[in-house]
Amino acid sequence: MSKKKLIVKGVRLDGRKWNELRPIKIEGGVLPNADGSAYLEQGRNRIIVGVFGPRELHPKHLAKPHKAVLRCRYHMAPFSVDPRRSPAPSRRDTELSMVIRNALEPALFLERYPRASIDVFVEILQADGSTRCASITAASVALVDAGIPMRDLVAACSAGKIDSEVVLDLNDIEDKEGEADLPVAYMPKLGKVTLLQMDGMLSPEEFDKALNLALEGCNKIYELQREALKSRYVKQGEGRSAE
Amino acid sequence: MKRKRISTALAQGKREDGRGLMDFRKIVIKKGILEKAEGSAEVWLGDTRVIAGVKVGVGEPYQDTPNQAVLTVNAEFTPIASPTFEPGPPDETSIELARVVDRGIRSSEAIDFEKYCIIPGKAVYVIFIDICILNYAGNLIDASALAALAALQSTKVPKYVAEGGEVKPLDASEPLELRDLPIAVTVGKIDGSLIVDPTADEEDVMGTRFTVTVNQEGNICALQKSGPEGLTLEEIRKAINIALEKAPEIRKLLMES
Numbered sequence: 001m002s003k004k005k006l007i008v009k010g011v012r013l014d015g016r017k018w019n020e021l022r023p024i025k026i027e028g029g030v031l032p033n034a035d036g037s038a039y040l041e042q043g044r045n046r047i048i049v050g051v052f053g054p055r056e057l058h059p060k061h062l063a064k065p066h067k068a069v070l071r072c073r074y075h076m077a078p079f080s081v082d083p084r085r086s087p088a089p090s091r092r093d094t095e096l097s098m099v100i101r102n103a104l105e106p107a108l109f110l111e112r113y114p115r116a117s118i119d120v121f122v123e124i125l126q127a128d129g130s131t132r133c134a135s136i137t138a139a140s141v142a143l144v145d146a147g148i149p150m151r152d153l154v155a156a157c158s159a160g161k162i163d164s165e166v167v168l169d170l171n172d173i174e175d176k177e178g179e180a181d182l183p184v185a186y187m188p189k190l191g192k193v194t195l196l197q198m199d200g201m202l203s204p205e206e207f208d209k210a211l212n213l214a215l216e217g218c219n220k221i222y223e224l225q226r227e228a229l230k231s232r233y234v235k236q237g238e239g240r241s242a243e
Numbered sequence: 244m245k246r247k248r249i250s251t252a253l254a255q256g257k258r259e260d261g262r263g264l265m266d267f268r269k270i271v272i273k274k275g276i277l278e279k280a281e282g283s284a285e286v287w288l289g290d291t292r293v294i295a296g297v298k299v300g301v302g303e304p305y306q307d308t309p310n311q312a313v314l315t316v317n318a319e320f321t322p323i324a325s326p327t328f329e330p331g332p333p334d335e336t337s338i339e340l341a342r343v344v345d346r347g348i349r350s351s352e353a354i355d356f357e358k359y360c361i362i363p364g365k366a367v368y369v370i371f372i373d374i375c376i377l378n379y380a381g382n383l384i385d386a387s388a389l390a391a392l393a394a395l396q397s398t399k400v401p402k403y404v405a406e407g408g409e410v411k412p413l414d415a416s417e418p419l420e421l422r423d424l425p426i427a428v429t430v431g432k433i434d435g436s437l438i439v440d441p442t443a444d445e446e447d448v449m450g451t452r453f454t455v456t457v458n459q460e461g462n463i464c465a466l467q468k469s470g471p472e473g474l475t476l477e478e479i480r481k482a483i484n485i486a487l488e489k490a491p492e493i494r495k496l497l498m499e500s
Contacts, residue, residue, distance in 0.1 A: 095335065099468075105471040192475060193468070193476065194474075195468060196466055197468065199465055200350050201350055201458070201463070201464050203461075204461070204487065211479070
C-alpha cells in the first residue's frame with residue numbers, strides 16, 4: 001500500500017472535514033421513456049437511473065406466482081473511469097447489481113405484483129468512489145418517481161478509514177488508498193440497514209464509529225432525497241396551475 | 244411449511260438437526276490432499292464439502308500495482324453438489340462467494356504481495372485460488388473461506404530468479420508466508436432469530452445472511468450482508484459479537500489440522 005497523505009491538518013484532499021458529505025444534487029424524472037428515473041451527482045459521481053415496471057416479465061418462466069421479481073443492473077460506462085474499461089459486465093458489476101437489489105428489495109411491496117417485474121437500471125457515467133451507495137440513493141428516488149409504493153426511501157452512504165481516521169463519504173482516491181471502506185444503506189423510518197459491506201480493516205470500536213457516521217450520512221441524504229421529490233411535484237403542480 | 248417449522252423451532256432455541264443456535268456442525272479440515280496443485284485443502288462442514296486448490300505461476304502485474312503479486316479467487320458450483328446447481332458460467336452467488344473469500348484474504352493482508360514480486364512492472368507471482376463445491380448443505384462461504392486458507396497454508400511456492408531481465412525457474416520451493424488467518428463467520432437471520440452455520444434448508448427460508456470476517460487480532464476485515472431483508476442495528480451488533488467469539492474457535496481448529 002502506497003502511503004500518500006489523505007488528510008492534511010484535519011482537511012481531506014478535496015477540502016472536506018472528516019464528517020462532511022460531498023456536494024450532492026438529486027433530480028427525479030429525467031428520462032421521458034422510463035417509468036421513473038433520477039439523476040444524481042455526488043462529488044464527481046454522475047449517475048443516472050431508469051426504472052421500468054411493474055410490467056410483464058420476460059422471459060415468462062422467471063416470473064414468480066406470488067410476487068414481482070426485482071431486477072437490478074449496475075453498469076459502468078467505458079469512459080466512467082481511467083483507464084477505459086470494457087463495457088462487458090465484470091464480476092464486480094455482477095456482485096454490485098446483487099447487493100443493490102438486496103438493498104432496495106426491503107423497501108418494496110413485491111407481493112402486490114405477482115408475475116410482474118420491476119427493473120432498475122443504473123448507469124454510472126462518471127465514477128468517483130462510493131458509487132454503489134450513490135446508485136441506491138438515486139434508484140430509490142427513481143422508484144418513487146415511477147409511482148411504485150415503498151415502505152421507506154433507502155438512503156445510502158459510505159464511511160471509511162483513511163490516515164487512521166474514520167471519515168464520511170469516501171471519494172475515489174480515499175477508497176483506493178484508504179484503510180477501510182464501509183458502504184451502508186438504511187431505511188431511516190424503519191431503522192433497517194439494507195446494505196452493509198466492508199473491506200479493509202477496522203477494530204470493533206472503529207466499526208461502531210464508522211457505522212454510526214455512515215448512518216448520520218444516510219439521514220442527511222434521506223432529507224435531500226425527500227427535497228428532490230417534493231420540489232419536483234411542487235414544480236409540476238405550479239406548472240399545471242399556470243396553464 | 245418449511246419456513247414455519249424451522250422458525251417455530253428456532254423461537255424455542257432448537258434446530259432441526261439438534262444443534263443450538265450458536266453451534267457449528269462438525270468441521271473437518273484436510274490439508275495438502277492433491278499433488279499437482281501447489282496448495283490444496285478439503286473442508287467438511289457437516290455435509291457441506293468443499294475443495295480449494297492453489298496454483299502458483301508467474302505473470303504480469305496489474306498496471307496500478309507493478310510491484311505486487313496477483314491474487315485471483317474463483318468459485319465453481321459443480322452440478323454434482325446439488326440437484327439445483329446447473330453447469331454454466333458463474334452466476335451471481337458464486338461470484339459473490341469468491342469475492343467475499345478474496346476480500347477476507349486481501350483485507351487482512353495475509354499475503355505479503357510485495358514479497359512475491361520478481362521483477363517490478365514485469366513479473367510477479369500469480370496466485371490462483373479455485374474453490375470447488377462438491378456437496379452443498381449450506382454455509383458455503385464459511386466452508387470456502389476456511390478451505391481457501393487451509394489450502395494457502397499448505398502452499399509451496401516454486402522459486403524463481405531474475406537473471407538479466409528474464410525469469411528463470413529454480414528446482415526448489417518454499418512454503419507460502421501467511422501473515423494472518425482471517426476467518427469468515429456467517430450469521431443467518433430467520434424471522435427474529437440469529438443462527439450460525441445454516442443448513443441448506445435454513446438458507447432456503449433465511450431472510451438475511453451476514454458474513455463477518457475476523458483477523459487474528461480480533462479486527463474486522465470484511466463484511467457482506469446479503470438477502471432480501473434488512474438488519475436492525477441491534478442485530479448487526481449481535482452478529483459482530485458472535486463472529487468475534489466464534490472466529491478464534493475455528494482458527495484453532497485450522498491450526499491444529
